[in-house]
Amino acid sequence: MSAVSPAASETVGMSYLETRRRKLAVVYLPLACFLFVLLFPFYWMGATSIKPNGELLSREGNPFWVHSPTLDHFRKLLFETAYTDWLWNTVIVSVVATVISLAFAVFAAYAIERLRFRGSRQVGMSIFLAYLVPPSILFIPLATVVFNLGLFDTRLALILTYPTFLIPFCTWLLMGYFRSIPYELEECALIDGATRWQILTKIILPLSVPGLISAGIFAFTLSWNEFIYALTFVSSSEVKTVPVGVVTELVEGDVYHWGSLMAGALLGSLPVAFVYSFFVEHYVSGMTGSIKE
Amino acid sequence: MLEKLQNSRNALGIVFMMPAAVLLLLFLTYPLGLGAWLGFTDAKIGRGGEWVGLDNYIFLWNDSVMRLALFNTLFYTTVASVLKFFLGLWLALLLNRNLRFKSFFRAVILLPYIVPTALSAIAFWWLYDAQFSVISWVLTRMGLIHGYIDFLGDPWNARFSVIAANVWRGVPFVAITLLAGLQTISPSFYEASAIDGATPWQQFRHVTLPLLTPIIAVVMTFSVLFTFTDFQLIYVITRGGPLNATHLMATLSFQRAIPGGALGEGAAISIAMVPFLLAAILVSYFGLQRRAWQQGGNDA
Numbered sequence: 001m002s003a004v005s006p007a008a009s010e011t012v013g014m015s016y017l018e019t020r021r022r023k024l025a026v027v028y029l030p031l032a033c034f035l036f037v038l039l040f041p042f043y044w045m046g047a048t049s050i051k052p053n054g055e056l057l058s059r060e061g062n063p064f065w066v067h068s069p070t071l072d073h074f075r076k077l078l079f080e081t082a083y084t085d086w087l088w089n090t091v092i093v094s095v096v097a098t099v100i101s102l103a104f105a106v107f108a109a110y111a112i113e114r115l116r117f118r119g120s121r122q123v124g125m126s127i128f129l130a131y132l133v134p135p136s137i138l139f140i141p142l143a144t145v146v147f148n149l150g151l152f153d154t155r156l157a158l159i160l161t162y163p164t165f166l167i168p169f170c171t172w173l174l175m176g177y178f179r180s181i182p183y184e185l186e187e188c189a190l191i192d193g194a195t196r197w198q199i200l201t202k203i204i205l206p207l208s209v210p211g212l213i214s215a216g217i218f219a220f221t222l223s224w225n226e227f228i229y230a231l232t233f234v235s236s237s238e239v240k241t242v243p244v245g246v247v248t249e250l251v252e253g254d255v256y257h258w259g260s261l262m263a264g265a266l267l268g269s270l271p272v273a274f275v276y277s278f279f280v281e282h283y284v285s286g287m288t289g290s291i292k293e
Numbered sequence: 294m295l296e297k298l299q300n301s302r303n304a305l306g307i308v309f310m311m312p313a314a315v316l317l318l319l320f321l322t323y324p325l326g327l328g329a330w331l332g333f334t335d336a337k338i339g340r341g342g343e344w345v346g347l348d349n350y351i352f353l354w355n356d357s358v359m360r361l362a363l364f365n366t367l368f369y370t371t372v373a374s375v376l377k378f379f380l381g382l383w384l385a386l387l388l389n390r391n392l393r394f395k396s397f398f399r400a401v402i403l404l405p406y407i408v409p410t411a412l413s414a415i416a417f418w419w420l421y422d423a424q425f426s427v428i429s430w431v432l433t434r435m436g437l438i439h440g441y442i443d444f445l446g447d448p449w450n451a452r453f454s455v456i457a458a459n460v461w462r463g464v465p466f467v468a469i470t471l472l473a474g475l476q477t478i479s480p481s482f483y484e485a486s487a488i489d490g491a492t493p494w495q496q497f498r499h500v501t502l503p504l505l506t507p508i509i510a511v512v513m514t515f516s517v518l519f520t521f522t523d524f525q526l527i528y529v530i531t532r533g534g535p536l537n538a539t540h541l542m543a544t545l546s547f548q549r550a551i552p553g554g555a556l557g558e559g560a561a562i563s564i565a566m567v568p569f570l571l572a573a574i575l576v577s578y579f580g581l582q583r584r585a586w587q588q589g590g591n592d593a
Contacts, residue, residue, distance in 0.1 A: 023390075031387050031398070034380075038405050038465065041416040044427065048419060056425070063427050108313040117306025130321055132574065134522035136543035137563040140550045141328035142320065144336075164321045167313050196305055225409040227525045228543075232551055243411035247529050258419055265412035276407045280400040283407075284469060 042269075049073050049263035056258055073259035074267075082237045083264060086245035091271075093155055093230075093241060094223035097162035101219050102212065104163065105170035110200055112171070113178040114186065124175065131168035138164065139232050146233050157233040158241070162223050169222070170215040173286055177211030178204060214286030217279050221272045242268035331560035338554040349561035358537050359562065362545040366566075368452065369541060370521045373459045377516055378509075380460065381467025388468065389475045399469065406465040414529035417458040421445050421530070448538030451531055455539050458526050463519075467512055474508035475501070514577040518570055542566050 048056065050069040061067070077083050111117060112124045142161055143152075151157040181204060189199050205212070230244045237249055246264040250257065276283055332349055336342025353359045388398060405413060420426060421444035429441040444454045482500045491499070524543040527533060533540035533548065540548075542562055550559020 027387055027390050027392070030383070031392075034384055034387070034464075035398070035401070038402060038461065041413060041420065041461070042404065042408075044420060045416045059425070059430065063430055104313040104316065107309040111306045111309035115302050115306040115309065117303045117310075120306060123310060130317055132518060132570070133321060133325065134518065134543075134566075134570070136522040136524045136546070137328065137566060137570075138321065138324055140546065140556055140560045140563060141324035141331055143551070144327065144331070144556065145320065145324050160316070161320055163316055167317060171313065221407055225411075227409075227411045227528075228547070231528075232547075243409045243525075246415065247411050258422075258425075261415055262419065265415045268412050269408040272407055272409065273404065276403075277400070280396075280403075284399060284403070284473075287466075287469060287473075 045262045045266045045269075048258055049260075049266050051259060053259060073257070073263040076257070077260045077263045077267070081250065081260070081264075082240070082245065083242075083267070085238050086240050086242045087268070089155060089239060090224060090241040090243075090268075093158045093162065094220050096159045097166060097223045098216055098219040100159070101163040101166035101170050102216055105167050105174055105215065106200075106205070106212075108167070108171045109174035109178055110204060113175045114183075114204075115196070127168050127171050131165070131172060133164075135165060135226075135228050139228050142229070143232050152233060153235050153239055155234075155239060158226075158230055161229050161233065162226060165226075166219045166222060170219055173215045173218065174208065174211055177208050181207050210282060211286075213279060214282040217275055217283055218286060220275060224272045328560045329564055331557050332564040333561075334557045336556040336560075338551075338556060342557050345557070349558050350565070353558070353561060353565065358540065359545065361537050362540040362542050362562075363565075365452065365539060366521060366541045366543075369456060369459070369523070369539075370517060373456045373463065373520050374513065374517050376456070376460045377463040377467050377520075378513060380464045381512075382471055382509075384464060384468035385471035385475055388472050399472070403465045403469060405462050410462060410525045411529050413462065414458060414526050417454075417461075417526075418445075418530050421454050445531055446535055448535060451535055451539050455526055455530055458530060459520060459523060462526070463516060467516060470512045471505065471508065474505050478504050510577045510580050514573060517573045521569060521573070522566060 047064070047066055050071065050073070051066050052068055052070045052072065055061070055067060108127070112120045112127070142164075146152055146157045146161065151160065185203055185207075186199055189203055194202070225243070226241070227243050227247075230241045231248070234240055234244070237245065240249070242264070246261065246268060250261050250264055331342065333344055333346060334342025335345045335348070384402070388395070388402070392398065420428060423441060423443050423446060426441060426444060428444075429438065432438045433441070443450060445451045478501065482504070483496060486496050486500055522543050523541060524547065527539055527541050527544045528547070531539045533544050537545075542565065546559045546562035548559075549555045549562065553559070
């Protein structure tokens with residue numbers, strides 16, 4: 001075994017044969033660099049949000065360390081701005097849009113994947129194409145639709161428009177999931193006289209809980225991230241979402257309150273990071289599964 | 294009997310599709326058509342438009358800012374996508390090794406992708422601050438530069454700064470997806486090629502790359518589509534400045550249509566993105582077709 005060729009040591013299954021030092025140089029060192037670059041902005045957000053202004057705007061001393069941490073920026077953010085309103089709006093909009101999209105997507109995916117009605121292939125294809133329509137092409141005409149429906153500057157405008165990107169995504173993800181459930185289960189139930197509704201609620205849905213969870217967190221994070229619709233369809237501060245509120249309301253004027261800005265960015269990121277951390281495995285498998293379709 | 298089942302299936306299918314279909318038709322298909330129509334009108338905010346034919350497109354074709362935005366968009370998309378591909382592939386190959394804390398790495402690496410882009414863009418904005426950038430601080434302490442870098446004040450600096458932010462956000466997605474592709478490759482291929490004396494590079498070139506091509510095509514199509522239509526990063530970090538040097542077509546379309554009020558012109562700019570997006574989709578679609586054909590059609 002010690003005479004193994006360098007070629008073999010490169011392969012996945014046999015990489016434990018590599019020498020320690022070599023592995024350190026070609027694997028762990030680059031990996032550490034990646035990790036540092038990918039995570040540093042978060043550290044910097046956190047550090048900035050607890051730095052007093054004096055430290056923040058000084059080029060002296062070590063900027064990587066916070067000498068006298070303060071929660072002043074958070075206090076300002078929570079009590080002197082509409083930040084809590086934005087948080088609440090984002091929660092409402094994300095949760096409601098996710099629930100609606102998930103419900104609609106379950107029916108759509110079941111119909112396309114299992115009922116195989118006439119034209120279901122074409123419908124499935126157009127759902128996929130709908131996913132590829134970018135919001136930055138859609139927002140101008142959608143703004144006029146929202147305005148004509150009298151929904152401008154309401155949460156409902158966001159709740160109804162977010163499903164345009166959530167439904168295609170969830171449907172696509174769930175189609176893949178439903179496909180993995182053996183068809184025989186359904187056939188047996190049909191023979192026993194079950195209705196489609198019973199099959200869907202008593203067989204398919206319980207079996208696809210992991211798929212529903214990953215579709216749900218995806219939809220939730222996508223809604224939480226959404227920016228251009230929320231920027232365009234809403235204008236009053238009390239209806240804004242966190243990303244838009246922080247960007248448009250906290251950076252007015254010439255003096256930037258970096259501490260509060262970073263505190264706002266950090267607080268606004270926590271809910272998604274939190275949800276994500278609980279369901280990482282679902283998220284990762286959902287992401288990789290949906291792309292392989 | 295069979296026909297009845299068939300009938301009910303079709304009817305049921307339509308009923309099940311109804312909620313999603315109505316919502317998508319009203320808020321996606323209809324606006325898409327409306328957008329195409331708006332592009333041919335002189336609609337302003339608060340005033341319906343008159344049909345003006347190709348006037349918007351002719352005006353935009355001669356508009357130097359629009360041309361700059363088109364150049365910026367192509368430059369941004371090309372450079373960012375290429376970087377995301379190579380860095381993402383590298384990271385995926387690293388993560389595919391036999392590592393300790395593998396799932397921890399996988400989870401942590403996705404964070405830039407999860408966190409709202411507008412919020413992480415603010416962090417980059419602060420990192421690029423002309424006076425207090427910590428990047429400049431480190432570089433001056435290391436003696437590599439003498440004055441602080443004006444990241445967002447100079448056109449080319451600004452372009453590369455926003456590209457760096459975009460790459461930072463996009464690499465995790467590419468890496469994790471390619472990692473999933475790598476894990477579907479059976480180790481027996483590597484064992485067989487190792488026995489035949491293949492070098493690591495040959496293994497990568499003749500085993501990994503061909504088997505990974507379909508997933509690379511899909512990931513890169515998505516990556517190109519999202520980069521080409523990017524809005525948030527630019528809007529937050531530079532608002533298209535300095536001197537329109539970082540305006541992308543999406544941000545220009547927003548600027549002309551919403552604060553500028555020229556809905557027709559904005560719509561025309563966004564419609565002008567469509568041919569590029571279709572081209573990106575077709576390239577990867579036919580790229581995949583060709584591959585499937587080469588392999589006897591089994592590799593869909």
